[in-house]
Amino acid sequence: MADRPRRPEGRPEPDDPTVTDLPAIGGSASGRDGRPADARRSEPGRRSEPGRRSEPGRRSEPGQRSDLGRRSEPGRRSASGRRSEPAQARPSLDDPRMVPVVSTPTRSRRRRRILQAGIIVLVVLAGNFPYVNSWASDRYNDWRSHQPDYMRDNGRWDIVADSGSRSIHAAMLRTGKVLLMAGSGNDKKSFDAKRFETILWDPSANTFQKIATPWDVFCAGHAFLPNGDLLIAGGTKAYEVLAADAPDGKKKEYQGLKDSYLFDPISERYVKTGFLQHARWYPTLVTLANGAVVAVSGLNDKGDIDPGNTESFDAGSASWIEHPELRKEFPTYPSLLLTADGRLFFSGANAGYGPASLEARQSGLWNLGNNAFQAVPGLPLPEVNETAGTVMLAPAQEQKIMFIGGGGVGDTQVATDRTAIVDLTKPQPTWERGPDLSSPKRYPGAVVLPDDTVLVSGGSRRYRARDTLTAELYNPATNTFRPVADPHVGRDYHSEYLLLPDGRVAVFGSNPLSDDNTFETRVEVYSPPYLYAGTRPVIRAAPNAITRGTSISLSVSQKVGKVRLIRPGAYTHVTDTEQRSVALPITSQVDGTVTVSVPENANVLPGDWYMLFVDNGANVPSVATWVHVAQ
Numbered sequence: 001m002a003d004r005p006r007r008p009e010g011r012p013e014p015d016d017p018t019v020t021d022l023p024a025i026g027g028s029a030s031g032r033d034g035r036p037a038d039a040r041r042s043e044p045g046r047r048s049e050p051g052r053r054s055e056p057g058r059r060s061e062p063g064q065r066s067d068l069g070r071r072s073e074p075g076r077r078s079a080s081g082r083r084s085e086p087a088q089a090r091p092s093l094d095d096p097r098m099v100p101v102v103s104t105p106t107r108s109r110r111r112r113r114i115l116q117a118g119i120i121v122l123v124v125l126a127g128n129f130p131y132v133n134s135w136a137s138d139r140y141n142d143w144r145s146h147q148p149d150y151m152r153d154n155g156r157w158d159i160v161a162d163s164g165s166r167s168i169h170a171a172m173l174r175t176g177k178v179l180l181m182a183g184s185g186n187d188k189k190s191f192d193a194k195r196f197e198t199i200l201w202d203p204s205a206n207t208f209q210k211i212a213t214p215w216d217v218f219c220a221g222h223a224f225l226p227n228g229d230l231l232i233a234g235g236t237k238a239y240e241v242l243a244a245d246a247p248d249g250k251k252k253e254y255q256g257l258k259d260s261y262l263f264d265p266i267s268e269r270y271v272k273t274g275f276l277q278h279a280r281w282y283p284t285l286v287t288l289a290n291g292a293v294v295a296v297s298g299l300n301d302k303g304d305i306d307p308g309n310t311e312s313f314d315a316g317s318a319s320w321i322e323h324p325e326l327r328k329e330f331p332t333y334p335s336l337l338l339t340a341d342g343r344l345f346f347s348g349a350n351a352g353y354g355p356a357s358l359e360a361r362q363s364g365l366w367n368l369g370n371n372a373f374q375a376v377p378g379l380p381l382p383e384v385n386e387t388a389g390t391v392m393l394a395p396a397q398e399q400k401i402m403f404i405g406g407g408g409v410g411d412t413q414v415a416t417d418r419t420a421i422v423d424l425t426k427p428q429p430t431w432e433r434g435p436d437l438s439s440p441k442r443y444p445g446a447v448v449l450p451d452d453t454v455l456v457s458g459g460s461r462r463y464r465a466r467d468t469l470t471a472e473l474y475n476p477a478t479n480t481f482r483p484v485a486d487p488h489v490g491r492d493y494h495s496e497y498l499l500l501p502d503g504r505v506a507v508f509g510s511n512p513l514s515d516d517n518t519f520e521t522r523v524e525v526y527s528p529p530y531l532y533a534g535t536r537p538v539i540r541a542a543p544n545a546i547t548r549g550t551s552i553s554l555s556v557s558q559k560v561g562k563v564r565l566i567r568p569g570a571y572t573h574v575t576d577t578e579q580r581s582v583a584l585p586i587t588s589q590v591d592g593t594v595t596v597s598v599p600e601n602a603n604v605l606p607g608d609w610y611m612l613f614v615d616n617g618a619n620v621p622s623v624a625t626w627v628h629v630a631q
C-alpha cells in the first residue's frame with residue numbers, strides 16, 4: 001500500500017475490485033447454459049486464478065506489522081544526524097589561547113544544522129507514515145478491543161490454538177469435544193501417501209488428539225444419529241486431473257466413495273457401517289424425525305454428478321437403503337433442513353458442483369412421502385445462491401429460515417451482501433429480502449447463539465480470495481444486523497463454525513487459492529457480548545434424558561427468562577443441516593426451580609443430544625448442560 005498513491009478520503013481506487021462488488025446479474029459469467037459448472041472448477045490452487053495475492057489474513061499478522069514499525073523508527077535514522085555534530089572539545093572562553101583555530105559554529109550555523117537534522121527526521125517519518133500510522137492504530141485497536149465496555153458491546157476474538165490440521169469438516173460431539181476431519185485435506189500429496197487425518201479438540205483443556213482415520217473422509221457428508229453418534233458417508237476416491245495434466249487432454253473430476261462410518265464419541269473411534277448404494281463426493285446428509293438419515297447428491301465414482309439417487313441409513317442394520325421412488329437431483333452439498341411438517345427444505349444454497357440453471361437450484365419443500373416438490377419462490381438475486389449460508393432462526397418453532405450472502409456458480413468472482421428470510425409456517429411460503437450484510441460474502445459462517453441472535457462471520461468477496469475480516473450479529477426480533485468485533489483470521493472455502501457449550505463460537509480452517517495450496521490451521525474463538533454482560537446463570541440440576549411432550553424441572557441459580565435446546569452443529573462447506581435452537585416454554589418458576597414444557601413435534605425436536613441453555617432474563621446465557629432427547 002505504501003507505494004500506492006492514496007486517494008482523497010481514503011476511497012478505493014476505481015480499479016479496486018471492491019468498488020464493483022455487485023453482481024452483474026444476467027450478464028455475468030455464471031453460465032445459465034445448463035452446463036455443469038464443475039468444468040470451471042478446480043480445488044487446489046489454480047495457477048491462472050486472479051486474486052492470489054489477496055490473503056488479508058496474512059497482512060494482519062502482528063509480527064509483520066511490527067517489522068514495518070521497526071523500519072520506520074526515527075531514532076536510527078537520526079543517529080546519522082548526530083555524526084555531523086561539531087567536535088565536542090570546545091576551548092573554554094577564559095583560555096588565554098582563545099583565538100579559535102578551528103572555528104566553532106556560529107549560532108545561526110548550529111540552528112541550520114539542527115533544522116536540517118529535524119527535516120531529515122520529519123522526511124523519514126513522513127515517508128513511513130502509513131507504517132507508523134498503521135502500527136500505532138493496530139496497537140490502539142488491540143488495546144481498545146480489550147476494554148470492558150467495548151467487549152460488552154462487541155464481544156472479542158482470540159486465536160486460541162493451532163490445530164496443525166487441514167480440517168474440512170467439524171462436528172460438536174456430546175462429550176464437549178470437537179471432531180475435526182481432514183482426510184487428505186485437499187492435498188494430493190497426502191492422498192497419494194494415503195495420509196488421512198482426524199483430530200479431536202477438547203476446547204476446555206485446549207488439547208488435540210489424533211484419531212486413526214481408515215478412509216479419505218475429505219468432502220464426505222455427515223449428520224448425527226439420535227444416539228449422538230456422527231454418521232459420515234462418502235469421501236474421495238480420486239483427485240481431479242486438470243486437462244493440461246491429463247494424457248488425453250480431458251479434465252477428470254474428483255470421484256466419490258461408497259464408504260460409510262460412524263464416529264462414536266465415547267470410544268472416540270470410527271466404526272464401519274454398510275456401504276452407500278451410490279458413491280458420493282460432496283453429498284448432504286440430514287437426519288429425519290424417525291432417526292433415518294437421508295443422503296443426496298455428490299459426484300459419483302466416475303466424477304459425474306448424482307442424477308437424483310436418494311438413499312437412507314437404517315441404524316438398526318447399519319445399512320444404506322435405496323429409494324428409487326424418491327428421485328430428486330440437487331447441486332452438490334445442498335443446504336437441507338428438516339421442517340415442522342416433516343418435509344425437507346432446500347434453501348437453494350449449495351457448495352461445489354451442479355447445473356447452473358435456476359431450475360436445478362430452485363428453493364422448495366421436498367415431500368419424502370410422495371416425492372412432491374413445492375417451490376418456494378421469491379429468493380432475491382437467485383443467480384448468486386452458491387456458497388451462501390443457510391440457518392434456521394431461533395426458536396425453531398417459528399420455522400423461519402435465513403439465507404445469507406453467497407456468490408455466483410462455480411469459480412466466478414461474484415459475491416453478494418444479500419440476505420433473505422422465509423416463514424415456512426405459511427401455506428405458500430415466499431422469500432423476503434432481509435437486511436444486507438456489511439459486505440458481500442461467499443462462504444459466510446452462520447451460528448445460532450443461545451440468546452437467539454445469529455453470528456455471521458468471515459467469508460470472502462471473491463472465489464476463495466479477498467477474505468472479509470468482519471463479523472456481525474443478526475437479531476431476529478428487530479430484523480437487523482449490527483457489526484461486532486472483527487476476527488483476526490480470514491476464512492473462506494473449507495472453513496467451519498461451531499457453537500461451543502460454554503456459549504462461545506469456535507472457527508476452523510480456510511483454504512484460499514494460492515500457489516502452495518495454503519490452509520489456515522489456527523483456531524479462533526469468538527466470545528459474544530453476553531459473556532461480558534454480568535453474572536451468568538447456572539444450571540444446578542437438570543434431567544439428562546428428556547421425553548417430548550412432557551414437562552421437566554430445572555434447578556437454576558437465578559430467575560430465568562428463556563430456556564433453549566440447541567442441537568450441536570456438524571459443519572462443512574457452508575452447510576450445517578444440524579444446528580437448530582428449540583424453545584422450551586416456561587410454565588412456572590418458583591424459588592430457583594423452573595418448569596418447562598418439551599415440544600411434542602419430533603420434526604422440530606428430533607431425537608439427539610442437545611445443549612440446554614437458560615438465560616438470566618437479560619439475554620445472558622448459562623453454560624450448557626448436555627441432555628438427551630429420546631428418539
Ligand SMILES: [Cu+2]
Pocket residue numbers: 219494573
Ligand atoms: Cu471441498
